[in-house]
Amino acid sequence: MAIRIDGKVISAQVLDGVASDAAAFLDSYGIKPGLAVVLVGEDPASQVYVRNKIARATESGLNSIEHRLPMDTTQDTLNQLVADLNADPAVHGILVQLPLPAHLDEEQIIAAISPEKDVDGFHPVNVGALSVGKESLVPCTPQGCMIMLEQVLGDLSGKHAVVVGRSNIVGKPMAALLLQANCSVTIVHSRTPNPQALAQQGDILVAAVGRPEMIGADWIKPGATVIDVGINVIERVGPSGGTQRKLVGDVDYAAVEPVAYAITPVPGGVGPMTIACLMKNTLVAARRLQQMSGV
Numbered sequence: 001m002a003i004r005i006d007g008k009v010i011s012a013q014v015l016d017g018v019a020s021d022a023a024a025f026l027d028s029y030g031i032k033p034g035l036a037v038v039l040v041g042e043d044p045a046s047q048v049y050v051r052n053k054i055a056r057a058t059e060s061g062l063n064s065i066e067h068r069l070p071m072d073t074t075q076d077t078l079n080q081l082v083a084d085l086n087a088d089p090a091v092h093g094i095l096v097q098l099p100l101p102a103h104l105d106e107e108q109i110i111a112a113i114s115p116e117k118d119v120d121g122f123h124p125v126n127v128g129a130l131s132v133g134k135e136s137l138v139p140c141t142p143q144g145c146m147i148m149l150e151q152v153l154g155d156l157s158g159k160h161a162v163v164v165g166r167s168n169i170v171g172k173p174m175a176a177l178l179l180q181a182n183c184s185v186t187i188v189h190s191r192t193p194n195p196q197a198l199a200q201q202g203d204i205l206v207a208a209v210g211r212p213e214m215i216g217a218d219w220i221k222p223g224a225t226v227i228d229v230g231i232n233v234i235e236r237v238g239p240s241g242g243t244q245r246k247l248v249g250d251v252d253y254a255a256v257e258p259v260a261y262a263i264t265p266v267p268g269g270v271g272p273m274t275i276a277c278l279m280k281n282t283l284v285a286a287r288r289l290q291q292m293s294g295v
């Protein structure tokens with residue numbers, strides 16, 4: 001039986017730390033750290049994430065401000081909102097939920113967020129800082145994966161880590177953090193001729209593909225530690241014949257669990273860690289902004 005890496009338990013530990021730091025921040029400066037979440041459109045999955053983020057923020061003693069904009073929002077309107085949030089001293093962190101509707105330019109919006117308030121760590125300044133090892137605001141999902149890996153494995157030095165996926169929000173920053181932790185890192189993607197053969201060499205396997213249960217037991221080196229980033233909603237025929245909506249990862253948990261040393265479930269794995277790290281980043285940003293303002 002593999003160790004089940006419990007994202008709910010570990011994220012609760014992270015959030016405990018955030019809550020005491022937020023209380024100390026309030027004591028020192030008389031304001032709560034503020035997180036602004038911007039959601040454009042009506043994507044139901046995105047709404048669930050936004051709701052969860054706001055609930056965790058409130059529980060941790062952060063001030064969370066939600067901005068919901070209609071699907072037909074223009075680039076100018078969104079830019080104006082980001083400019084207002086950049087200038088607002090009560091806002092320490094800004095998150096624009098991705099993906100944006102197709103008519104909006106994501107790259108431009110990300111670049112418009114003040115790097116000091118970029119709690120997603122997606123701004124080119126923060127991406128560059130991470131790649132030269134001077135990271136400040138580290139992307140939440142990979143940060144959460146690292147906390148889980150270090151809790152279960154301790155020092156990661158010398159391990160071979162295979163990351164499946166190379167997106168800017170998960171795969172690439174994940175690979176950067178693993179390299180910084182002295183792993184040898186292989187990144188596989190849709191143009192890799194035989195990704196499975198490379199994955200089988202990983203002491204650590206991180207799956208961030210977006211394909212439900214694609215990673216089976218035949219991708220896994222026996223005794224590997226498996227981190228499943230995937231969040232996929234699938235429809236299955238339930239026991240009584242009707243269709244059920246179910247959340248599954250990129251890893252076939254039932255098949256992989258018997259061969260792995262440790263594995264994260266979906267739900268209850270990486271997802272809650274992402275949210276906890278977002279709160280952590282908001283505190284990091286708040287402290288730094290407050291120090292910069294010299295008060």
Ligand SMILES: NC(=O)C1=CN([C@@H]2O[C@H](COP(=O)(O)OP(=O)(O)OC[C@H]3O[C@@H](n4cnc5c(N)ncnc54)[C@H](OP(=O)(O)O)[C@@H]3O)[C@@H](O)[C@H]2O)C=CC1
Pocket residue numbers: 141164165166167168169170171188189190191192195208209210211229230231232270271274
């Ligand atoms: N738990 C959490 O907090 C979060 C979960 N997610 C989830 O993680 C998953 C990945 O998200 P994200 O990185 O944004 O997704 P993207 O779609 O941006 O990236 C997917 C990556 O997987 C690669 N890929 C696709 N098919 C294959 C294949 N058959 N073999 C090997 N590689 C393949 C793609 O390659 P190529 O580049 O060549 O196209 C791409 O690099 C999704 O399920 C998403 O919902 C995302 C963010 C946070």
Ligand SMILES: Nc1nc(=O)c2c([nH]1)NC[C@@H]1CN(c3ccc(C(=O)N[C@@H](CCC(=O)O)C(=O)O)cc3)C=[N+]21
Pocket residue numbers: 048049052095096097098099120140141231247266267268269270271272274275
């Ligand atoms: N700018 C931006 N930053 C992001 O970090 C970002 C984003 N856009 N767009 C979408 C993805 C996805 N994402 C998730 C976060 C938490 C859960 C999460 O909490 N999941 C729970 C269950 C969710 C549920 O309640 O059903 C779990 O896995 O246990 C999932 C997915 C953040 N993302």
